[in-house]
Amino acid sequence: MTRRADFVAANRGLRVARPGFVLLSRPNGGQGIRYGITVTKKIGNAVVRNRMKRRFRELLRAALPDAGLADHDHVLIGRDGGVERDFAQLGVELAIALDRATAGKGDPPRKSRTKPRR
Known part of the structure; x- marks a missing residue:
């Protein structure tokens, strides 16, 4: 995915x-x-961000053909400390996350960040 609209849609x-x-x-x-x-x-800086993106890209390429949801967009958002985590542990966490997504067991929705109108 490259378009911002796709990322915004995935956030819903x-x-x-x-x-x-x-x-x-x-x-x-x-x-x-x-x-x-x-x-x-x-x-982090560009070096850290690019390292994290390379690791995520490899994890997704390995996991999505087997465990990914058909006809779905999948977006990984990096969290602080994710680049220091063991690669194998990230793979296990991704498998768990994909299983939860397949079962429809997501986390509660986030609160809206928009300001209320007056």
């Missing part, structure tokens, strides 16, 4: 939080299994 879908990342999943209307990765500047 199912959310599964793990210690190293947050997995978002949302049906995409028959476009197949797609994935996107987001790592913000809060995580």
Whole structure:
């Protein structure tokens, strides 16, 4: 996924939080299994962010063909401390997150960040 609109749409879908990342999943209307990765500047400098994205990309390439939800967008959002986590442990956490997403057992929705109108 490359378009911002796809990432924003995925944010309205199912959310599964793990210690190293947050997995978002949302049906995409028959476009197949797609994935996107987001790592913000809060995580670290460019070297750290790129390392985390490379690790996430490899995890998703290995896991999505077997465990991914068909015709869904999957977005991984990096969390602070995720780059220091063991790669094998991240793989186990991703498998657990995908199982929870398949079962529809997401975390409660986040509160709206918009300000109330007066």
